[in-house]
Amino acid sequence: MRKLNALFKDNANLEALTSLSDSLTASKNAWNAVVPAQLARYTQPGVIKHKRLTVYAHNGAIAARLKLLLPTLISGLQKQGVEVTSIRVEVQVQSGTRETPKILRTLSAQAAENLDDLAQKLKGSPLGEALSRLISRAEK
Structure with missing residues (x-):
């Protein structure tokens, strides 16, 4: 693992990618700690730029629910030590629909x-x- 980290540090592009990956991981961990569990699986935190966290929601209903919770989420993130003053919520529709399995129902x-x-x-x-x-x- 040490050789791999050294390789990333030698190349400027890979070092920037590693830094971005670390930033995304940190924001995801902080986000999952403050967002309600029922919303966490339908959201994905993005990068923090200029103290603004961008969060991607799977649909408009989730985005609307998040917007109602923004003050609570921001204060929760600040308590986690994340320097955030605003959250931008964007809808990012998931490509490909999941087909729900058809349940066979029978009559007694x-x-x-x-x-x-x-x-x-x-x-x-x-x-x-x-x-x-x-x-x-x-x-x-």
Whole structure:
């Protein structure tokens, strides 16, 4: 590891990159200590420039919630020793949507029987037909 650090210090571009990486790591650690846990996974702190921290939110709702918490977050960061006087919140939409797994739901035998009775009573109506289709899918 020591040789790798020496290599980074010898090259000016790599040294700047290392400095930026260290800065981002420090701001992320401080941010995760003050932001509520339910919002932390939907946000990403950026760099601190001119005492302004830029935070990237996954969507507008998260950004709006963060804006309501700005005074608390700023004071929390200052207590962590981070020199921040303002926070800029930007929305950065995540590329690629995550597909939620389709949950297979089944009817119990008792529920299917009760729905079948109701479908028979409502035979000929749109609701009765919909219940019949539901029961036929449940029996497969």
